[in-house]
Amino acid sequence: MNAGTLEIRNLQVIYGGAIEAVRDVSLKVEPKQIVALLGANGAGKSTLLKALSGVLDDEEGTIESGAITFDGHDLAGLKPVDIVHRGIVQVPEGRRLFPSLTVDENLDMGGFAATPAQLTERRTVVFELFPRLAERRKQIAGYLSGGEQQMVAIGRALMGGPRVLALDEPSLGLAPIVIDLIYDIVRRLNRDLGVTVLLVEQNAQRALGLASYGYIIERGRIVLDGPSARLVGNADVREFYLGVTGADRKSLREVKHYKRRKRWLS
Amino acid sequence: MQYLVDQIVSGIAVGAIYGLIAMGLALIYKSTGLANFAQGEMAMLIAYIAWTLAGLMPGHPWLVVGGALVASVVLGLAIERLIMRPMLGEPVFATVMVTIALAVILRAGAMLIWDPYPHALDIGIGRGVVMLGATGLREAQLAAILTLMAALAGFWAFFRYSRIGKAMRAVAADSRAAQLMGISAARIHAIAWTASAVIAGLAGIFFALLYDVSPNLYHVGLKSFPATILGGLDSVLGSGFGGVLIGVAENLAGGYLASSIKEIAGFIVIIAVLMIRPFGLFGERDIERV
Ligand SMILES: Nc1ncnc2c1ncn2[C@@H]1O[C@H](COP(=O)(O)OP(=O)(O)OP(=O)(O)O)[C@@H](O)[C@H]1O
Ligand SMILES: [Mg+2]
Numbered sequence: 001m002n003a004g005t006l007e008i009r010n011l012q013v014i015y016g017g018a019i020e021a022v023r024d025v026s027l028k029v030e031p032k033q034i035v036a037l038l039g040a041n042g043a044g045k046s047t048l049l050k051a052l053s054g055v056l057d058d059e060e061g062t063i064e065s066g067a068i069t070f071d072g073h074d075l076a077g078l079k080p081v082d083i084v085h086r087g088i089v090q091v092p093e094g095r096r097l098f099p100s101l102t103v104d105e106n107l108d109m110g111g112f113a114a115t116p117a118q119l120t121e122r123r124t125v126v127f128e129l130f131p132r133l134a135e136r137r138k139q140i141a142g143y144l145s146g147g148e149q150q151m152v153a154i155g156r157a158l159m160g161g162p163r164v165l166a167l168d169e170p171s172l173g174l175a176p177i178v179i180d181l182i183y184d185i186v187r188r189l190n191r192d193l194g195v196t197v198l199l200v201e202q203n204a205q206r207a208l209g210l211a212s213y214g215y216i217i218e219r220g221r222i223v224l225d226g227p228s229a230r231l232v233g234n235a236d237v238r239e240f241y242l243g244v245t246g247a248d249r250k251s252l253r254e255v256k257h258y259k260r261r262k263r264w265l266s
Numbered sequence: 267m268q269y270l271v272d273q274i275v276s277g278i279a280v281g282a283i284y285g286l287i288a289m290g291l292a293l294i295y296k297s298t299g300l301a302n303f304a305q306g307e308m309a310m311l312i313a314y315i316a317w318t319l320a321g322l323m324p325g326h327p328w329l330v331v332g333g334a335l336v337a338s339v340v341l342g343l344a345i346e347r348l349i350m351r352p353m354l355g356e357p358v359f360a361t362v363m364v365t366i367a368l369a370v371i372l373r374a375g376a377m378l379i380w381d382p383y384p385h386a387l388d389i390g391i392g393r394g395v396v397m398l399g400a401t402g403l404r405e406a407q408l409a410a411i412l413t414l415m416a417a418l419a420g421f422w423a424f425f426r427y428s429r430i431g432k433a434m435r436a437v438a439a440d441s442r443a444a445q446l447m448g449i450s451a452a453r454i455h456a457i458a459w460t461a462s463a464v465i466a467g468l469a470g471i472f473f474a475l476l477y478d479v480s481p482n483l484y485h486v487g488l489k490s491f492p493a494t495i496l497g498g499l500d501s502v503l504g505s506g507f508g509g510v511l512i513g514v515a516e517n518l519a520g521g522y523l524a525s526s527i528k529e530i531a532g533f534i535v536i537i538a539v540l541m542i543r544p545f546g547l548f549g550e551r552d553i554e555r556v
Contacts, residue, residue, distance in 0.1 A: 055445055058355055084448030096443040098436045108429070109436045113448050160448060 003071055004031035004196060006052075006088070006164050011066035013047050015059060021047040023220040025066070029164065034190050034197040036211035036228070038204045038241060044220040045200045046093050049166050052198075053090045054080045070164070085113060087163030091170060093200075095153040099142025103133055106141050106152050110159030118161065125193070126155040129185050147178035154185065158195075165189070166198040171206065179203075183210055204241035208232050216241065271401055273521040274514055279407035279476075281493075281513020282414035286469035287486060288493035288505035289417060290462035296438045296500045297458040298350070299358065303365045306487010307372035308345075308463050309470030310479075312338045313387065314376055316471050317479045320389045327389040334467055342463030346456045354452075369484070376481050384480035392475040406475035413468055418506045425502070430457060438500065489516075492532040496539055498549025508547065511535065 006029040013022040022044045029035045039045050050056050051063055054075070068075045075083055089110075098106050107126060111119045127134040130151040136144060141152055150170055157165055167186065171179040187210060189195045201207035208214050208228040215225040216237065224237065231237050287305050294302045316334035323329050349368060353361045392406035424431035437444045437454045445451060473486055489512060490505075497508025512532035520528030539547060 053446055055442060058442065079450070080445040081448045081450050084446070090446050092443060092446055096440050096446075098439040098443065100439050101432065101435055105432050105435075108432055109444065109447050109449065112429070112433060156447065 004163055005029070005071070006196070006198070007067075007069045008048070008052070009067045009069075011048070011051060011068065012064040013044075013051050013056065013061055014064050015047075015061045017060075017062075021061070021220055022051065025217065025220070025222050027215050027222065027225075029196055029198050031163075031196055032190065032194050033213065034186070034199060034211040036204075036207040036214040037198065037200045037217060038202070038207060038214055039217035040202060042219075043217045045217060046168055047220075048217075049090055049092075049168050049198075049200060051076075052083075052088065052166060054078055054083045081113075084160055087161070088166065089157045089160040089162035089164070090166040091153045091157045091168060093168035093172065095149050097141040097149055097152055097156070099140070101141055102138055103141055103144070103152055104137045106156050107133075107137075107159050110156030111161070114159065114161060119159065122159050122161060126158050129158075129188065130155055147174055147181070150174060150178070150182055151185075154182070158189070162195060164196045164198060166200070168200045169202065170199070171201060171203050179206065186210060204231075204237065268400055269521070273517045275398070275401050275403060276407065277514035277517030278510055279403065279410055279513070280517070281510035282410040283469045283473050283476075283486060283509070284489045284493045284512055285414050285506040285509020286410070286417060286465045286472075287490035288497065288509045289421065289502050290466045290469075291490055291494045292497070292499060292502045292505040293421075293458050293462045293465075295494070296502060297434045298455050299438075300350075300361055300365065301499075302462070303362065304345075304369035304372060304487075305462070305466055305490060306484035307369045308338070308341060309466040309473065309486060310376060310481065310483040311341065311372055311470075312463075312467030313470035313474040313479045313483055314380055316389075316474065317385055317387050318380075320387060325390065327391045330389050331471060334471060335464055338463040338467030339460055341467075342460035343456060345463070346459035350455065350459065351452060369487075373481055373484055382481055384478040384482075387471070387474035387479050389475070392472075404476065406472050410469075410472040410476075413472070414506055414510070417465055418503055421502050421506075430454070434458065489513075489532060492536045494546075496532075496536045496546060498546030501546060501548040504546060504548025 008025060008027045011022055011025045012020065014020050025048060027037070037045055037048065047061065050061065052068055052075070056062060063076050070086055070088060098109060101109070107123055108119070111122060114122065132148060133151055133155055136148065141149065144152065154170070170182050174182065183206060186197060186199070190197050199207055199211055208231055211228050213226070214228050214231045215222050217223070224231070287309055291302060291305045294300060312334050315337045316330055319330045319333045345368065349364060353364055392404065392409065394405045395402045396405060396408050425435060433444065433449045434454050436449060437451050441451050469486065470483060473483060490509065493509035493512045494505040496511060497504030497506065512535060515535045516528050516531045519531035
């Protein structure tokens, strides 16, 4: 197995024994790649990331079948702590900072497992990426602006020394100019620090501009995948995810029968 | 005037005992989101264990206290691991009912193992009188006040500077996010229960030295509820101060009004305070902007 490759194969996730939120999803993130996972509300994007981080339990979610492997090791069944230790760190949807803690304390928590030397080193990196956080380090995180909070959320994840960073809708609720800044940071940490990125977004336009490869998920299934350039050129993607209007159709699935490449089945 | 000072000082001393138990309550509430109705019973159980140890090792007061504190560590860990952890994810109401059941079992257990009669805890220290100016205090009263002060300072530093203390605040703020950072909530809960049992145990020993050991010792737990609500249910330090306020209010009401008012004075204080500050004197208002 390729070192640093994250693979999800035929994953099925069910909530409460009844609701199937993710169905037969296969996806691959190669080392140092940025891969986008795109889909509308309720498509199953966050569920996939929760499965990846091992935090489905408290929502009564279970991985019914399929596998998640990193470096060739199975992640399913590992505790969230162990998954973080293997280098997979998530920036959750809605940021979920510790609002009553200061910026510095939030960063400390991201590096909970790190040694003091690593903490110092990583904090320097975070403050280089986000100089604004250095100015605000003693402030209570809950009172920062949305953009600043997203910076803290990413900085906090970086304190864990991730090899793979999974970002769940980092542009959610932010002004376009702030999204540009956040995206620029993601590009830099991929290019300069070699962090592999799994980027979950509804905003296909931007995400495909950053990622080299994309998957489109609808109602729990991957309906299309391919290099970003090809997805951007695809007429249906343009229609449903890039807001270029066409005929009155509801979803990709109803449009064509995409021959999904059954890469994992062969 | 001296009467007033005496009332206040002995109020502070008994309030320090309430405060210690209340700090334990707040610690558990803060890190697990649960009100532990067995906090007073934990204090009672440790006082009984101290009494038994005192019978086994006469003349070794520090061994008795040390042994009782070791027992409280075991008690805290056992309750978390065997009773509370399996309840994780269950509705809060169910879990709180479990702590009430635990309280009843501990009370009944103490009567079964020991007996329902009051006993003096005599370890040879704690009964001497120390004079502070014109006010006489028993050693155990002074020790309770000093222990509360040490606990306040210790927890303040713990939450502010230690890695585990900060993680405890993080788990309290958002336990899912804490998990995503690789913080094990179970470990944090275990630490909270253990620390809470230790300070409850200390409070139980002080109480037993000043009064006696009996199944009724759990009553101090009832006083710690108004203390922690007064201080702020999520505020460990506030709860310590809340205990002192309740102790003083009780003593003044008992000394100047009527002894029948003494028992309810604490509750009258919290009704008055909560009308003005619903989240307690030192409780955190939710930060709305998230
Ligand atoms: N805890 C839960 N219990 C039951 N069903 C759930 C739970 N969480 C999510 N679901 C359902 O699973 C499906 C996928 O939800 P998920 O949160 O993964 O979507 P999403 O793609 O992240 O959407 P969004 O873009 O709105 O964040 C939805 O139909 C949702 O209603
Ligand atoms: Mg989502």
